[in-house]
Amino acid sequence: MSQARRQIKLGAFLMETGHHVAAWRHAKTHLTGGLDFAHYAQLAQIAERAKFDAVFFADSVGIRDTNLASLSRTARADHFEPLTLLAALSVATTHIGLIATVSTTFNVARKFASLDHLSGGRSGWNLVTSSSETEALNFGFEQHPAHAVRYERAREFLDVVTGLWDSWEDDAFVRDRESGIYFDPGKLHVLNHRGPHFKVRGPLNVARSPQGWPVVVQAGASDAGRELAAQTAEVIFVAHQTLDEAKAFYRDVKGRLGRYGRRPEDLKIMPGILPVIGKTHDEARAKFNALQDLIHPDVGLALLSKMTGGVDLSAYPVEGPLPDLPETNGGKSRQQLLFDLARRRENLSIRDLYLRIAGARGHQQIVGTPESIADQLQQWFEEEGADGFNIMSPWLPGGLTEFAELVVPELQRRGLFRTEYEGKTLRKNLGLPRPENRHAQVARQRLAG
């Protein structure tokens, strides 16, 4: 039969050290290939040079096997989560297709562990409880749980995630070709979590990651949010309008750390700032005004309405004051911030208010020269309002380039910011300790005691 134009399609189904069940014992395989991005990049590039249609990754959302005698002799227990792997491969290739298996549910712990391996220890997870109804509706819920329940649930969720990150001790994977033992079964720990909100067996099918745990970031500023952060966060991303607010928050949260056996330096507080940078103050001001003029009233009102917890403000005149508003189930700290703002500054109209928050959504806007911006960051830093800042450039890429080229050198001249990275991991650069695996810790304490 004639097949003149029809050609064969080829997929490269890739799997750690190979498909043969004993491939990892073959002398020429890359023993730690399962979690080495360079290995997969090489494979995808081999396939792409040969004009394959696609690379293809299988997956399962847990270790498939409960038979430890067999499992510990195979190289299937630690590998990248395929979606993050494919995303990285999209950068290392240009033509070849990228296919991954995905079952119906995913695991936050697994994605971040995978990303931590991919990036060599540079990942961080900003844990949020989600406060919008539209998000809830995408997951079969009619509405969000109440504020307090969300925090309870978040605490338990974090326990599950960190528990899964400790599934494997750091030295669990011995990969001994001679004996055929791939991992030490005694260093695998099944979580078996059963709490009010989650039932998760574990273990994770990714080895403990370079940072032990990806850095845990939080953003809640309510009392419940502060307490959760004091107990569990390593970075807090927060919004402040004034130095006094920032100092009070800093003092309060750092003061809560002791009751969880933590030191002040174990948690970095990083407020967001929105810098508008000019060579002169007038130039900076003109740049800012030009941006503000582009805000359509529909956009400003909607933003304000969201910050008040969903109250429709379209019935009130934009030139008039903000009306008294009921408390809602939305994010507490954002509402408070807005009310403080309205009270503090006399005679602010609805339009004034939305213009004030439109750019930075409650974070501080700093309009000035590189020197005056550096002055302000230095003051907040030295007077213990912040350990650092999350830079929210008003527009990209220009705003970030200006900050990098104008403000950073000024901070460096003052000895306030690094001139070289301290290390290769995010923890090392932030000055955060690497968490010990809870099971290794227990074993160590048992030996010592």
Next chain:
Amino acid sequence: MSQARRQIKLGAFLMETGHHVAAWRHAKTHLTGGLDFAHYAQLAQIAERAKFDAVFFADSVGIRDTNLASLSRTARADHFEPLTLLAALSVATTHIGLIATVSTTFNVARKFASLDHLSGGRSGWNLVTSSSETEALNFGFEQHPAHAVRYERAREFLDVVTGLWDSWEDDAFVRDRESGIYFDPGKLHVLNHRGPHFKVRGPLNVARSPQGWPVVVQAGASDAGRELAAQTAEVIFVAHQTLDEAKAFYRDVKGRLGRYGRRPEDLKIMPGILPVIGKTHDEARAKFNALQDLIHPDVGLALLSKMTGGVDLSAYPVEGPLPDLPETNGGKSRQQLLFDLARRRENLSIRDLYLRIAGARGHQQIVGTPESIADQLQQWFEEEGADGFNIMSPWLPGGLTEFAELVVPELQRRGLFRTEYEGKTLRKNLGLPRPENRHAQVARQRLAG
């Protein structure tokens, strides 16, 4: 106060075209930056050159806003899913930290749409129903639903995912700086799915992706799996031991397409093969035997037990025959394949059986020279047992290199495989049509009718 060693930490909180709510209307922003990886790579590199600690991405699992008048004037409705974005950025950077917001649940539709944008239209989703109990236990279930229910649920899940992929028409995002209209509200479609298994409102917060839908791949070979594939799959990944089996499967599945208005070429059937390649047949055989000798009996028995649906075979002598086994709730097609194998080949012992399937887990092992392997692929292809193959190299990277350097050129010499990629998307290379957006289709049909 002295701060000799303490230095400021800096995060670059990045957001599409910038944090100012009207930034996208600024003349120097990158209008389509929200879904352009090069834009984010540039930003992360600016921040890394300036020694920032981390880039930081906010996220929400849905569009936050229900106010269309405002929403359609802001650049917040289409952006990368942050985990896939960070994975890609891990390749484009070396020191800077990578922090993303993640709420407690994720969306398959969103990840693949994001990956499709990241890769310029090269993503594919292999939909599996998951058949292992250990996976179920990681998500709060005591056991997996029955085989038939899994397929019903998969069908509905696919409806939701493809529905979400059609949230936006291809030309929904007009991004007109002058009028301030970012997207056309009439081209946004809310899914509002309410089925027996899922309730999902939508819409997706990623624009329709380069391929319209990422390529849908399936792997089930049971009757339910075949029917689902005939209705919805674009690639089938399947395991066959003989050409006769492959031809029967090909004929059966391609024959089912007509009842769903599909053409035979709309679905590519790609069996897996495990090639062991030698310059001579003897060399290939020796390579294969060397690998087989590395299989520990614990590993072989566990593999066989898994394929029989979890039956413990350790009580039976490995040199004896496979006992009669009960039907289980596991993957039907794998069990059938094993029984066929045991019946077809006289006097196969348990050890013979596990050695036979250990390498390729039911897929065909081909041990031979580049020419003999090409002969076999050509025969399967020309006699309509396959449209192509998923190459499962026994060990990596060597096995893939050998296939790329020895077998691919042989296929090319015969005119059976491309010498250059046909295009930049996976669909183009596989020869699959780009699905029209269901809402645009309805509108077009209404105009035509």
